[in-house]
Amino acid sequence: MSRVIHVFRSPDRFVAGTVGQPGERTFYLQAVHDKRIVSVMLEKQQLSVLADRVGAMLDEVKKRFGAPIPPSFTDFTDVNPLIAPVEPEFxxxxxxxxxxxEAVAVVVELLAITEGEIDESVVLGDSEEGPDAVRVFLTPHQAREFVARAASVISAGRPVCPLCGEPLDPEGHLCIRLNGYRRGAEIDPTDIQDVD
Structure with missing residues (x-):
């Protein structure tokens, strides 16, 4: 069976979003054109890396080629949730x-997870063999919007502990920097020992 490549040359929407409560969120990317909707599932770290790389690419393209790239921004216009039901392709x-x-566009390709390694020629290629993929062409403005929204989605999770950087749960947090004491818990002064 040959691979399926979902191509969006002029998407109406390409956004990151989540389903679930902080600490139990599932991350998605969703491409939309007219009534066609394709969603894929990914890890929070993957989304973070993709957003960082898209932003860096835009800066590099502007610097090297003088392309008309808008500056970075934190506000974004598409604040709507993912279109439900969210049914991931992969x-x-x-x-x-x-x-x-030629198209003055950032090309993002997302390939399905596979058991083994994939040939690099499959990425951004039209080979008949390889994992299914979603390929999206974004204008520079759409790419900046994607980066801004992705940053907002990533930061909307649980707050992090200022001491160790791990996520804080509503019921508490065992911080490694406090030697296992629950953050905010009272510490008995007799338990503290001086170290010479």
Whole structure:
């Protein structure tokens, strides 16, 4: 069976979003054009890396080629949730990123997770063999919007402990920097020992 590549050359929408409560969120990317909707599932870390790389690519393209790239921004206009029901086509394994100078567009490709390694020529290619993929062409403005919204989605989770950087749960947090004491718990002064 040959692979399926979902191509969005002029998407109406390409956004990151989540389903679930902080601490139990599932992350998705969703591409939309007219009534066609494709969603894929990915890890929070993958989303963070993709957003960082898209932003860095835009900066590099502007610097090297003088392309009309808007500056970074934190506000974004598409604040709507993912279109429900969210039914993922696949879980993302490999991601590809490119610049199409002719179309003046960032090309994002998301490939389904596979058991083994994939040939690099499959990424951003039209080979008949390989994992299913979603390929989205984003204008520079759409790419900046994607980066801003992704940053907002990532930061909307649980707050992090200022001491160790681990997520704080509503019921408490055993902080390794406090030697296992629950953050906010009273510490008995007799338990504290001086170290010479």
């Amino acid at each position: 879980r993302v394994g490999t991601m590809g990123l490119g610049w199409d100078a």
